Amino acid sequence: MTAPFRLHPNPRYAPAPEDPAAPVIQPERRAAARAAITGFEGYRPTPLHRLDGLAASLGIGTLWLKDEGGRFGLGSFKALGGAYAVVHMLRERLEGAVSIEDVAAGRAAARVADVTVCCATDGNHGLAVAWGARRAGARCTVFLPGPVSMGRERAIAAQGAAIRRVDGSYDEAVRACAEEAAAQGWLLVSDTSHAGGDEAPSRVMHGYAMLADEIRQALAGTAPTHLFVQAGVGGLAAALIGAFRQDAGAASPRGIVVEPMSADCLYQSALAGSPRPASGDLDTVMACLAAAEVSPLAWQVLATGAFAFMALDDAGAVDAMRFAAAPLADDPALVLGESGAAALAGLMAAAGERDARAALGLDAQARVIVIGSEGATDPEIYRRLVGRDPAAVAAG
Numbered sequence: 091m092t093a094p095f096r097l098h099p100n101p102r103y104a105p106a107p108e109d110p111a112a113p114v115i116q117p118e119r120r121a122a123a124r125a126a127i128t129g130f131e132g133y134r135p136t137p138l139h140r141l142d143g144l145a146a147s148l149g150i151g152t153l154w155l156k157d158e159g160g161r162f163g164l165g166s167f168k169a170l171g172g173a174y175a176v177v178h179m180l181r182e183r184l185e186g187a188v189s190i191e192d193v194a195a196g197r198a199a200a201r202v203a204d205v206t207v208c209c210a211t212d213g214n215h216g217l218a219v220a221w222g223a224r225r226a227g228a229r230c231t232v233f234l235p236g237p238v239s240m241g242r243e244r245a246i247a248a249q250g251a252a253i254r255r256v257d258g259s260y261d262e263a264v265r266a267c268a269e270e271a272a273a274q275g276w277l278l279v280s281d282t283s284h285a286g287g288d289e290a291p292s293r294v295m296h297g298y299a300m301l302a303d304e305i306r307q308a309l310a311g312t313a314p315t316h317l318f319v320q321a322g323v324g325g326l327a328a329a330l331i332g333a334f335r336q337d338a339g340a341a342s343p344r345g346i347v348v349e350p351m352s353a354d355c356l357y358q359s360a361l362a363g364s365p366r367p368a369s370g371d372l373d374t375v376m377a378c379l380a381a382a383e384v385s386p387l388a389w390q391v392l393a394t395g396a397f398a399f400m401a402l403d404d405a406g407a408v409d410a411m412r413f414a415a416a417p418l419a420d421d422p423a424l425v426l427g428e429s430g431a432a433a434l435a436g437l438m439a440a441a442g443e444r445d446a447r448a449a450l451g452l453d454a455q456a457r458v459i460v461i462g463s464e465g466a467t468d469p470e471i472y473r474r475l476v477g478r479d480p481a482a483v484a485a486g
């Protein structure tokens with residue numbers, strides 16, 4: 091019995107890059123992000139775990155999970171985007187002969203101390219932005235929609251950020267933040283392009299594209315056939331799919347974009363052929379994916395770059411969290427948070443159903459990458475859902 095899901099193979103799929111004259115994911119911007127991020131103190135690639143036991147049980151060839159739980163000690167891939175965009179934009183604002191390394195290491199702190207960086211977040215992006223601002227020595231204000239847990243709020247506040255609660259959804263917090271940024275002259279580091287322009291979300295996405303570099307390096311010449319990636323506004327999925335298309339063209343893996351059923355803005359956009367809001371009420375255990383509106387910049391890549399879109403029931407994500415914590419055979423035990431488990435849940439659901447397997451080409455030759463985008467970013471929620479302490483799971 092697999093958890094309920096909907097699958098929409100993308101009729102507009104075209105594996106070649108989008109407009110080669112003006113791609114959303116640009117080689118020079120990728121190189122700039124790579125140079126800056128690899129210079130961050132504590133940078134190291136996250137593990138790409140090979141899960142042979144699970145691959146065999148799903149009837150696919152090979153399965154790897156990119157485990158972002160240990161990224162910079164922040165629990166998710168998000169620092170690659172948010173923190174990088176903060177230091178990049180602070181440096182642009184300084185306009186002087188200061189390097190991005192100096193800004194990132196706090197050596198320009200006296201010059202950015204009066205700058206306030208801000209963003210809206212479901213949790214992880216705000217933590218990443220607050221972390222980047224703190225290291226640089228800038229101020230930070232983070233706008234949180236009503237449903238974000240107190241555990242996540244405390245983690246962001248612990249990075250020195252001021253918190254503004256918005257009585258509404260993530261998308262309403264995005265708008266409130268953009269208005270305040272315009273009124274106060276704050277530096278808006280948004281991870282979605284529907285408020286505040288394209289520059290910040292573009293830098294954020296180029297930071298995320300580092301994941302594709304790390305995956306390619308770890309695979310050392312083996313070409314994956316499928317990539318399951320979870321989505322909120324679509325920035326992560328677009329960065330990865332865009333980067334793979336840039337590097338491998340028609341040989342890039344089929345990107346399958348997984349969202350919660352109640353926050354299915356990309357799925358609905360794919361059905362309609364242009365951006366549409368989510369069909370549900372955004373009430374989902376996959377809290378970091380609870381977005382009602384796509385990022386238009388991400389959509390430019392995903393409209394033709396995604397092979398398929400999936401909308402998934404909450405039960406699937408929780409099952410995948412529990413499964414990862416108590417794996418098969420010699421597979422490692424993995425700590426995946428609610429949103430972090432969504433891509434694995436998508437693969438498990440699709441691989442368990444005949445028509446979905448056929449539509450996606452999941453067979454004994456498939457070499458599948460799944461993104462584990464976060465660890466237990468709220469340990470309390472993790473304990474409630476999995477029934478075990480994340481530290482005990484990680485200890486094996």
Ligand SMILES: Cc1ncc(COP(=O)(O)O)c(C=O)c1O
Pocket residue numbers: 166168212213214215281320321322323324325326327378379381429430463464
């Ligand atoms: C853990 C996690 N996974 C995936 C995503 C989705 O990223 P995007 O909103 O760019 O689609 C987020 C976004 O906050 C996240 O926190």
